[in-house]
Amino acid sequence: MKRLPFFLLIGLLTLALVQCGPKPTATPEETTAPPPAEETEAAPTEEPTEEPTEATAELKILRVAATASVTTWDPSASFSTEALYMANIYEPLIWIRPDGTFEPALAESWEVSDDGLVWTFHLREGVKFHDGSTLNADAVVASIERTREMGTGAAWIWWMVESIEAVDDMTVRFTLSTPYPLDRVAASTYAAWIMSPNAAEKDSDWFEQANEAGTGPWMLESYTPDEEIVLTRFEDYWGGWDDDQFDKVVIRIVPEQVVQAQMLEGGEVDLALSLPVETYEKFKANPNFVVYEDDTLFNYVALLNTQKEPLNNKLVRQAIAYAIPYEDIVEVGAGGLGQQARGPVPHGLWPYSDEVGQYTYDPEKARELLAEAGYPDGGFSLVLTHAAENLSEERFAPIIRDALADLGIEVEIRPMLWSQQWEWAKGDPAEAQDIFLLLWWPTISDGYDNLSSMFHCEDEPFFNLCYYCNPEYDELIDTALELTATDPEKAQELYIQAMNILVEDSPALFLYDTRVFRPVPTYLTGYEYNPNYPFSTFFYPIRLAH
Known part of the structure; x- marks a missing residue:
């Protein structure tokens, strides 16, 4: 199938906007x-x-x-x-x-x-x-x-x-x-x-x-x-x-x-x-007031550098996934207005499915996997970057650091302007960050956007900032895209297979899908x-x- 030649061009404008936290304009105070x-x-x-x-x-x-x-x-x-x-x-x-x-x-x-x-x-x-x-x-x-x-x-x-x-x-x-x-x-x-x-x-x-x-x-x-x-x-x-x-x-x-x-x-x-x-x-x-609370199509992921030791070891990535207290991250990062993600496609966006797996907070399982990978006491350091403009990431990044510290893994949190964070990540993966916090939403209402932009093989890094490449996964999502209009049931089946491959391979921590609340006065309807x-x-x- 023809690859989407500009599908990744959600681009700096889109992500720069969303990484700016609660203010859609970068510097309104000016x-x-x-x-x-x-x-x-x-x-x-x-x-x-x-x-x-x-x-x-x-x-x-x-x-x-x-x-x-x-x-x-x-x-x-x-x-x-x-x-x-x-x-x-x-x-x-x-x-x-x-x-x-x-x-x-x-x-x-x-x-x-x-x-x-x-x-x-x-x-x-x-x-x-x-x-x-x-x-x-x-x-x-x-x-x-x-x-x-x-x-x-x-x-x-x-x-x-x-x-x-x-x-x-x-x-x-x-x-x-x-x-x-x-x-x-x-x-x-x-x-x-x-x-x-x-x-x-x-x-x-x-x-x-x-x-x-x-x-x-x-x-x-x-x-x-x-x-x-x-x-x-x-x-x-x-x-x-x-x-x-x-x-x-x-x-x-x-x-x-x-x-x-x-x-x-x-x-x-x-x-x-x-x-x-x-x-x-x-x-x-x-x-x-009547307070409306709704799912959004925004979700947070932590992209893991799959090309750099020790995160090039799937067992280490899985261990980290088990070490994360997801409920705490939702509570601190979103004030409780969110839910733990099931892969990179948020709840409410096609082809989300409850059949996609999900890691739970299990520190003992994390220690077992680290030991199996050859790191029984941790003993390594990671650099985590996040957009300095994003207040939610600033709030929950320390939770990731503290959770991994319990496994003997030292995490340096490095806030950066979004443009600088992204520019560094697009360079040589061997010299890049270990963990990249990212808030994502699709340009059109199709989860292929999420699945392709962040995880499809790339010759040069753009938004696949975990540097993950799995031809089987690529084939599944590309075929599913072609079938969406004519055979959506088959397309969903293929997407679920692909998303479960992602969960198994753990190229990212799938943190949470956000929710929004809006109080509406009782004198309004509609x-x-x-x-x-x-x-x-x-x-x-x-x-x-x-």
């Missing part, structure tokens, strides 16, 4: 004042923080605090936290539900050929773009071809597409170079947004002036960088509107989680999208977290409960 409003607003508008006038008093405004700054307004280039806004302004062909199944968006139905090479999407009639133009097959082709031709952001997710054609006014056909689950690509949170054909002809500069032309329920009314985004309802939205839905959404950019919590408690905002884990119990005990769109909250379904 922004002392926003640029002048006249240079940044999409259109003249009243300051949303003013007292409502008689004319606007009846408007229903959803007030939100978020950390999500905007790196670009171009839907083809978006690959960062502006996904919060993209998912409310634009729509893809299909959505992926929280349970991993699919539902129509701009395409009402779709089918795939028996060989998995041809995907056909039938579009929804009567859909308007915000600029007044009408959705048709040419608009879909223009949108995706623009993204592919630009080649920025996550455009590589369309790598398997050989051609896109408008079969008729409302039908689009994709022909692929290899069988592939294109539904997961078409539902991606990046690089899959459909824009007006007029906008598809524009360059990025037009979008960066805070212009947009989506089909989503919300239009961009105004934008003040690193301060505020105002969305207003698109009256011609194909989904329609009810009286209890909001007229506007005002999102304030608040980098500090503690401040967001204070704003939510004080009634300054209706939703706060990034809160300190320490506030979980307080909100749960507050009768004015909120739902979708792990497949981790940076997005969908405002359209949220309504007043009373």
Whole structure:
């Protein structure tokens, strides 16, 4: 099978973002004042923080605090936290539900050929773009071809597409170079947004002036960088509107989680999208809030250097896996909001399975394995690196150090800027770190991303920073990928075999899958977290409960 030529290019942008801990922007505290409003607003508008006038008093405004700054307004280039806004302004062909199944968006139905090479999407009639133009097959082709031709952001997710054609006014056909689950690509949170054909002809500069032309329920009314985004309802939205839905959404950019919590408690905002884990119990005990707790597609692994003594010995790696107190790591690293991982595919992401094995905390078993490997008293040292920006890793790294110290293994914890940590790891494995802490999430909702990026054989290290290479494993996951669209049961069977090979070979410690909590005031209804769109909250379904 053709290897994914750009599948590993989740890249520095993605991982640098996630390694930055609770703040999606690297240095929000450095922004002392926003640029002048006249240079940044999409259109003249009243300051949303003013007292409502008689004319606007009846408007229903959803007030939100978020950390999500905007790196670009171009839907083809978006690959960062502006996904919060993209998912409310634009729509893809299909959505992926929280349970991993699919539902129509701009395409009402779709089918795939028996060989998995041809995907056909039938579009929804009567859909308007915000600029007044009408959705048709040419608009879909223009949108995706623009993204592919630009080649920025996550455009590589369309790598398997050989051609896109408008079969008729409302039908689009994709022909692929290899069988592939294109539904997961078409539902991606990046690089899959459909824009007006007029906008598809524009360059990025037009979008960066805070212009947009989506089909989503919300239009961009105004934008003040690193301060505020105002969305207003698109009256011609194909989904329609009810009286209890909001007229506007005002999102304030608040980098500090503690401040967001204070704003939510004080009634300054209706939703706060990034809160300190320490506030979980307080909100749960507050009768004015319903606290939602959900799985995410983020998980922590500790990649072990399989090319360097003594970790090139599988028994040593297994011993270390038995030495880890996983429950303590979840408690300290995530404040209890997580669960021990079963391999590198987190709970809730295809092809996760409870049939994948899992190590338990068993120090005696660890000592037995070390003795069998020729290290009865430990007696060796390891260097553990983690991203200095990642507060969770900073908290749980000492637990790993202390657990291995009980076996006579000395661990030096070396915090590094993510870019430096990654650069060192991509060098000669013989000179690299021994343990590399990593927080990972997939670009599209398919665990092949995790399984391939971190563990598929590589000629030169990129994200396989355990330097693991097992041809049998590679063959299993590559074959499973080809079967996902046409024979998912067989694909899952092969994936389970592959993941259990990983557990047996122990090229990494599979630490924990994260969970997220969000308190929602009781006067709101319709909120739902979708792990497949981790940076997005969908405002359209949220309504007043009373």
